[in-house]
Amino acid sequence: MRNKRQLLIEQLDQKLMKFQESALVLVPTKGWINTIRTTLNMTRDQLGTKLGMSKGAIQKIEEREAKGQITINKLKDVGQALNMKFVYGFVPNDGSIENLIRLESEKLARKIVLRTNQNMKLEDQGIGDEKLNDTINDLANEIKREVRKSLWD
Template sequence: MIKQIIRDQYRSKFDQLIDINRIKTPKEGWIRTLRTALGMSSPQLATRLGVSKSQASQMERMEMEDRITLKQLRRVAETLNSDLVYALVPRKPVESMICDRAKQKAKNLVNKTDVQMKLEAQQLSSEQLQRQIELETERLIKELPRDLWED
């Protein structure tokens, strides 16, 4: 019961982030974009960061190339009086991801069982097969076994 409550709390956190996916990173990166919006030159940013002009330019380049560290970004954000927001944002609701995975896993499990039953001349009809997949999917969603995400 407690585990379920905790999972639900985590899921709601992720569901709130879905809209953030609409925000696209500017092609020149956030550092240069914010610096320019503030009317700040690259040498001025370098001075505020306490680094050389080439290091400040390098940070902007590294951000554009996805090579900057979170620590460096946090430092620049602080210097620009900004907050660094870091998140993994699911492309669809967590519940939907769990349902999709459970259905895939259920199909695999039921189909393996069906192969064995065919060998024993106890094959299920397609309706029975679908019903077994539905039941197994429901079970997997309810129990969330540790091996749900194993192939």
């Protein structure tokens, strides 16, 4: 039975799936604003007029975007002036939120079980590799199911 957290994860993964392909798009060297403006054969003066700014201010905006020093609100404003929608978001490196949680759960479970097993070995009570792997998998599944906050420590 799925709990509320699992349902939220599934819903977010469905929304983010649409962006997986776009994550492969590289930002142009001069930034999107400059690239789109020049592709549209629009001058800085013309874009400036739409934004109520000078040609020099548009140049600064383009430079700040290329350096990654521009605000999201400014990008939205420029998008509106270009009659385009500004899109912003994050896409998981490993394909989905579920995979991200699974990998982190396995990492945390391994850390906990190996630390505990080390202490048990010192007392001559360590467990074998097969039992160790089973214990790691069981704990990882439990951590994944609960999505513990400690997962992100």
